[in-house]
Amino acid sequence: MRISGATAMAAGLVTLSGCVAGSEVAEPPAPSPSSATPTPDPTAAAIAAAAADEKLLPMPVEDIRDWAEAAVPGTDTEGHQSTYSGWLSQNSSRHQTNTDHTIDAGTYQVQIACRGDGTLTVSVHPIDAEPEAEPVVCQNSTIAFDAATATPGLVSELSVDGAPTIYALSFVRASTP
Numbered sequence: 001m002r003i004s005g006a007t008a009m010a011a012g013l014v015t016l017s018g019c020v021a022g023s024e025v026a027e028p029p030a031p032s033p034s035s036a037t038p039t040p041d042p043t044a045a046a047i048a049a050a051a052a053d054e055k056l057l058p059m060p061v062e063d064i065r066d067w068a069e070a071a072v073p074g075t076d077t078e079g080h081q082s083t084y085s086g087w088l089s090q091n092s093s094r095h096q097t098n099t100d101h102t103i104d105a106g107t108y109q110v111q112i113a114c115r116g117d118g119t120l121t122v123s124v125h126p127i128d129a130e131p132e133a134e135p136v137v138c139q140n141s142t143i144a145f146d147a148a149t150a151t152p153g154l155v156s157e158l159s160v161d162g163a164p165t166i167y168a169l170s171f172v173r174a175s176t177p
Contacts, residue, residue, distance in 0.1 A: 049091035053164040057087055058115045068168030071113035071142060079173035081108065084156065088120065089164035098156045099127060100171070107148040107174045110156075114138040116165030120158055127153035138167070146174065 054061060068074075068085035075083075081103050088096060114120045120138040125131040126149040135157075136145055147154060156169055 046091065050089065053089035053091045054087075056089075056116075056164045057166055059166065061087065064166050064168075067115075067166070068113070072111040072168045072170035073109075073172050074170065077172055081171040081173060083168065083170045085166070085168040087116075087164060087166045088118070088158060088160035090160070090162075092164075095157070095159045097158075098169075099153065100156070101127070101153045103149065103154045103171060104152055104173075105150055107146060108154070108171045109144055109174050110147050111142060111144045111168075111170045111172075112136060112138050113142040113168045114165050115140055117163035118165035119161045120165055120167055121161070122169070123157045125149075125155055126151060127155055131157075147171075 059067060064085050064087060068083060072083060073080055082100050084098050086096070088094060110122075110124050112120065112122045117140070121135045122138060123131040123133075123135040124145075124147040128151060133145075136143055154171065158167060158169070
């Protein structure tokens with residue numbers, strides 16, 4: 001039997017269409033549930049750690065300023081130049097630098113008061129110079145020491161080691177150059 005060209009072509013199309021119609025079409029794979037752990041927000045973690053440190057302070061933060069006024073010489077003391085107060089901890093701020101441009105040249109009695117279970121290290125020096133003396137170490141106490149500057153301004157650097165600790169730092173003029 002002889003197949004005409006048109007019949008052969010029709011048979012090929014049927015075969016081809018049957019092949020396509022009969023083949024399996026792969027469906028896209030279903031998404032698998034994610035097992036990745038979300039990355040924690042570092043800012044939120046730091047805020048939570050600082051809040052936990054704040055609870056370890058020897059008094060509420062809002063009372064530190066009042067305590068500082070009683071702990072070190074203040075504005076009612078003759079020759080008073082400035083007072084700084086606050087708190088330091090491993091998770092909030094371990095180190096603080098204060099640059100006071102309002103302090104005139106001269107010699108000052110500096111008092112540091114600290115409360116808490118941490119250890120504060122305090123260094124005071126002129127703005128344009130490195131510390132010459134060994135730093136003062138404060139552990140739940142009040143300490144007085146002298147600082148001198150031949151030019152206006154003093155820098156105070158505080159660092160904490162250990163538990164959260166509050167501080168008050170006061171500068172009172174002892175003499176002029």
